[in-house]
Amino acid sequence: MPQRWAAPQLTCVLFVLLILTARAFGQEPPYFVTYSDVLEEPGNLEIASQNIYSTPKDLNPFYGQTVELEYGVTGWWTTEVYLQGQVTAHDSTVxxxxxxxxxxxxxRESHWINPVLYLEYEDINQADKSFLEITGNQVIQDKAVSNALLRADVERSIEGKLILSSYWKSFNFSENFIAEKNVSNEPWEFGYAAGASRSLANGGSPRACRFCRQYFAVGGEVFGGLGTRYNFGPTGTSIYAGPTFAYNAPRNLTIVAGPEFGLNDNSAKVLWRLKVAYEINQFRDWFRRSR
Known part of the structure; x- marks a missing residue:
């Protein structure tokens, strides 16, 4: 194994071993990009590793990792921090x-359409390959430049999302509209994401089991850019869509996996994703007990 691939893969292995050996996920829909109305339970902390791998045509293969720390402040407010990095073959780790x-x-109450307001500050350089959303006129060919040049271009921006989520029988339907503004003098950029999913079983099993149907969910999502305020529309940008599969283990472990396929020439052929999340119940009580 080349040395430049060893550190990210070792990080993933250690993370998985940590959560599998712990004693301590909510049943949120199995999406990678799309947000639903499900928030973190108050006082709970979720630690997640979202991993992505792709071999785009005419570009070097890359692996990206995003570490997520999500905390439920109240029943109506969830906050989260993301730390991101990537490895590009025949290039570097950044x-x-x-x-x-x-x-x-x-x-507070559940309605036919449940809105959630999203506000984010990001300090991300152009070497980012997490694909947590697509805004503006982003295309995969933008990543053909070396990491050394891409990381020198840092974008600090404010991003807002209108999240709409609905439930029908066992299905969840979620739609996101994204608006992003660089703090420098650049135009607003827009994007979208939408997903649908359902659990494989509505109720619990009468017997104890680790792999009962109620612990599994399937879904799918689509996301892409919508240009800028001066050139609004879905053309000239990337579009991805694909199925998702989730396992919500009885002890707060969640694994979500699935491929996302590029639907036009501006996209990578396929993005392979894997997310592993572990929820610590009532994390804030740890500090109260120590007093």
Missing amino acids: FTGFRFENRFRPL
């Missing part, structure tokens, strides 16, 4: 930046 997000649910 830390690409961080994001700080907050999600707010303005309506």
Whole structure:
């Protein structure tokens, strides 16, 4: 194994071993990019590793990793920090930046359409290959430049999302509209994401088991850019869509996996994704006990 690939893969292995050996996920829909109305339980902390791998045509293969720390502040407010990095074959390993997000649910009761307001500050350089969203006129060919040049171009921006989420029988339907503004003098950029999913079983099993149907969920999502305020529309940007599969283990472990396929020439052929998340119940009580 080349040395430049060893560190990220070792990090993933250690992370998985840590959560599998712990004693301590909520049943949120199995999406990678799309947000639903599900927020973190108050006082709970979720630690997640989202991994992505791709071999785009005429570009070097790359692996990206995003570490997510999500905390439920209240029943209507969830905050989250992202730390991101990537490895590009025949190039280098780089830390690409961080994001700080907050999600707010303005309506306490559940409705036919449940809105959530999203606000994020991001400090990300252009070497980022996390594909957590697509805005503006992003195309995969932008990543053909070396990491050394891409990391020198840092973008600090404010991003907002309108998240809409609905439920019908066992299905969840979620739609996101994204608006992003660089703090420098650049135009607003827009994007979208949408997903649908369902659990394989509505109720619990009468017997104890680790792999009962209620622990599994399937879904799919689509996301892409919508240009800028001066050139609004879905043309000239990347579009991805694909299925997702999730396993929500009884002891707060969640694994989500799936391929996302590029739907036009501006996209990579396929993005392979794997997310592993572990939820610590009532994390804030750890500090109260220590007093």
